[in-house]
Amino acid sequence: METAAIPERTGRYRWAIIALLFFATTVNYIDRTMLGLLAPTLQTELKWNEDDYGNIVTAFQAAYALGFLFMGYVIDRFGPKIGYSIAITIWTIGHVAHGFGGSVASFMAARAVLGVGEAGHFPAVVRSSSEWFPQKERAYAIGWVNSGTTVGVILTAPTLWLFMQALGLGWRETFIYSGAFGVVLLGLWLWLYSNPRESGKVSEDELKWIEHDPPEKIEKIGWSRIVRKREAWAFASAKFLTDPVWFLMLFWLPKYFSTTYNVDLKIVLLPMIIMYLLSDVGSIAGGWFSSRLIQQGRTPNFARKVTMIIAGLCVLPLLFVTGVSNMWLAVLLIGIALAGHQAFSTNLLSIPPDMFPKRAVGSVIGLGGFAGGVGGMIMAKSTGLVLDATQGNYTIIFAMCTTVYFLAVAAIHLLSPRLAKVEVQ
16 A cells, blocks of 8 residues: 555644653652652651662652563453553552551552552553554654653642642642542543554554554564564663663752752752753654654664654753753753653664564563663662762763763664564564
8 A cells, every 4th residue: 555645644642642652751750759859758757868869769660660561461362451551549548548658668568559550550551652653753742742751740749738728638648649640640641542443533644654554464462472572672771771871860950050050950949941842852852853854764673763863962962961050051052962761762762662572662661661670680780889979070970970871772673674574583
């Protein structure tokens, strides 16, 4: 079938699914980020020391990494509708459990449950996108969903203000009542999500557009075959290298601004809003650019890798941040770097559906998410050691962050030179 004969513009219900996934991403990141903003209050009230809080953070990261392997399988085994419903339920229970915590162990347990559930998010996002979008516009769609990560981070502080200041609730009630976001999300997901053919809301012309990629020859690939595929490790190696940069920015940026410019990003929100809005621009623009290249006749291999190289170049301003005395210039440089990371991430998340059957995508994303989580734990430990050794100087850390994107593209190209479809006997 000729692409020109496909009525691309007829029907837009698939974008309602992206709006739902964007909302889900926002809720996911509000629930994830809330503890970090409440940490000073909890450390004072519950008498935590830095090691206690570090153990709580590590419990989340470890469960999140391992949870990817489990939840990726669940998404592929039961499909996005049921699999993601399970993930939402688990992470909402973990989020609400924070409100009943009293000891370090109980908070570690709550964070572990939260981490396992939240690990199902991106496998569900990519699997759902592969069902609802053809290859030509899939990265653009994922870019919009991925931008919800930073919206969630930005909205966490206003959410806490709403519950704790406007409604006068304590931190325990805030954790419990904000669990309503997850309940609403679960209800909307069960009500609105299905595959395109079963939804009853997709026109014939839109369905033709969604399904105009060549049909797949295979229904699924089991774990034993996935881990033997170089293409799976191409994705996982890139996640191992680049995900730690995002974890670094989430966990260390407030501390960097506090020690360097005497600014608390949990109170003075404008710098954080500017940086993360720039990252949203990168997420959407990166997805649009590679999708546009494919629509113009470029191969997915060319479109994804060229876009990722350009995104890596956008991270290079990090090299100059530690030499900048003006805080707003630092905000701009870090914001451009975050935009580069999100543009890279959007295209990286688009690669598994390019290569694997739909019913294997969740497991491949899970493998990559596990690798990224392990990389994040290594980054957290090494960052602390470097800062201790350099009296808090971030120059080496930021310099390392600028190299990993090019190493990741090289690893992908080495392991999958053409991003060709995986062949399974």
